[in-house]
Amino acid sequence: MKLGVLGTLTINDVEVAEILTAPKPRSVLAMLMLEPGRAVSTASLIQELWDERPPRSASTTLQTYVLQLRRMFRDISPAGGGSPADALVTRVPGYLLQADHTEHDLSAYETLAEQGQKHLEQGDNERAEELFSRALELWRGAPLSDVRPGPLLYPQICGLEESRLAATEMRIEANLRLGRHREVQGELTVLVGSYPLHEGIRVKHMLALFRAGRLSAALDSFHEYRHRLVTDLGLEPSPRIRGLQQAMLCFDPMADSLAILDRVASGASR
Known part of the structure; x- marks a missing residue:
C-alpha cells in the first residue's frame, strides 16, 4: 500500500480528499500516515482534533472517524498484491x-536525504547531488496540504518544510562544489526572495554570483541581507558571512572560489 504525505494525502495514488471530504477524519489519517507501523495514542488524536477543549463525546466521535477510515481502506483498490482492508488496526494505546x-x-525521502548528506560529508558531491535530487523529486507540494493542522500536526508540518529546505540547500551546495554555479543562480534568487534572512541560502547566493564573475551583485546581495537583518531583527551579520564578504574583495573569483567555500563551510572568518 503506497502512502503519500509530501503533498496532499494519497493512498495508492488516490487523493484522500476525494473520498474523505470532512476535515477531522483526514487529520486522524494524517497522524497515522506520518508514523506508519507505530501506534498513535487515542489521547494524541483527541488533542490534535480538539486541542484542550475536547467534547464529552470525543472518544465516541474518534471511534466513528476510525470506522470511516476503515471503510475507506476497504474501498481502495490494491496497488499491487496486498489488500489495504486491514491496514488500520487497534493497538494499545490507540x-x-x-x-x-x-x-x-516520507520514509523514502528521509532515507535518500540521509544518504545524500553522508556522501556530501565524504566529498562525493556527484553522488550527493543525485541522491538529494531524487529525494526532492518525491515532493508533490506542501506537506499535508489538504489537512487542517492542529497543535500536534502543525509543528510536524513545519519540521518537514525545514527538512525540505535543508535538503535543497545541501543539493545546491553539492552543485556549487561541482562548479555548477550558473545552473543554480536562478533557483537561489527565488530562494533568497522566499527566505531573505536565511544565512545558508544567502551565502550560496553570494557564492554563485561571485563564481559567475558578478562580484558587484554578490556584494549587493550581502548588503541587502545586512539591511534586512538590522531592520527586521536589530542584528548584525555573523562573522561567517562577513568573512565571506571580505574574502570576495580579496580573492580572484575563479581561482579561489573553492577555498572560499571551504572557509565558509567551516565557519571561519578572514
Whole structure:
C-alpha cells in the first residue's frame, strides 16, 4: 500500500480528499500516515482534533472517524498484491497503520536525504547531488496540504518544510562544489526572495554570483541581507558571512572560489 504525505494525502495514488471530504477524519489519517507501523495514542488524536477543549463525546466521535477510515481502506483498490482492508488496526494505546516503509514517500525521502548528506560529508558531491535530487523529486507540494493542522500536526508540518529546505540547500551546495554555479543562480534568487534572512541560502547566493564573475551583485546581495537583518531583527551579520564578504574583495573569483567555500563551510572568518 503506497502512502503519500509530501503533498496532499494519497493512498495508492488516490487523493484522500476525494473520498474523505470532512476535515477531522483526514487529520486522524494524517497522524497515522506520518508514523506508519507505530501506534498513535487515542489521547494524541483527541488533542490534535480538539486541542484542550475536547467534547464529552470525543472518544465516541474518534471511534466513528476510525470506522470511516476503515471503510475507506476497504474501498481502495490494491496497488499491487496486498489488500489495504486491514491496514488500520487497534493497538494499545490507540491505533496503528500497517504499511511497508518502502511504499511511504516520507520514509523514502528521509532515507535518500540521509544518504545524500553522508556522501556530501565524504566529498562525493556527484553522488550527493543525485541522491538529494531524487529525494526532492518525491515532493508533490506542501506537506499535508489538504489537512487542517492542529497543535500536534502543525509543528510536524513545519519540521518537514525545514527538512525540505535543508535538503535543497545541501543539493545546491553539492552543485556549487561541482562548479555548477550558473545552473543554480536562478533557483537561489527565488530562494533568497522566499527566505531573505536565511544565512545558508544567502551565502550560496553570494557564492554563485561571485563564481559567475558578478562580484558587484554578490556584494549587493550581502548588503541587502545586512539591511534586512538590522531592520527586521536589530542584528548584525555573523562573522561567517562577513568573512565571506571580505574574502570576495580579496580573492580572484575563479581561482579561489573553492577555498572560499571551504572557509565558509567551516565557519571561519578572514
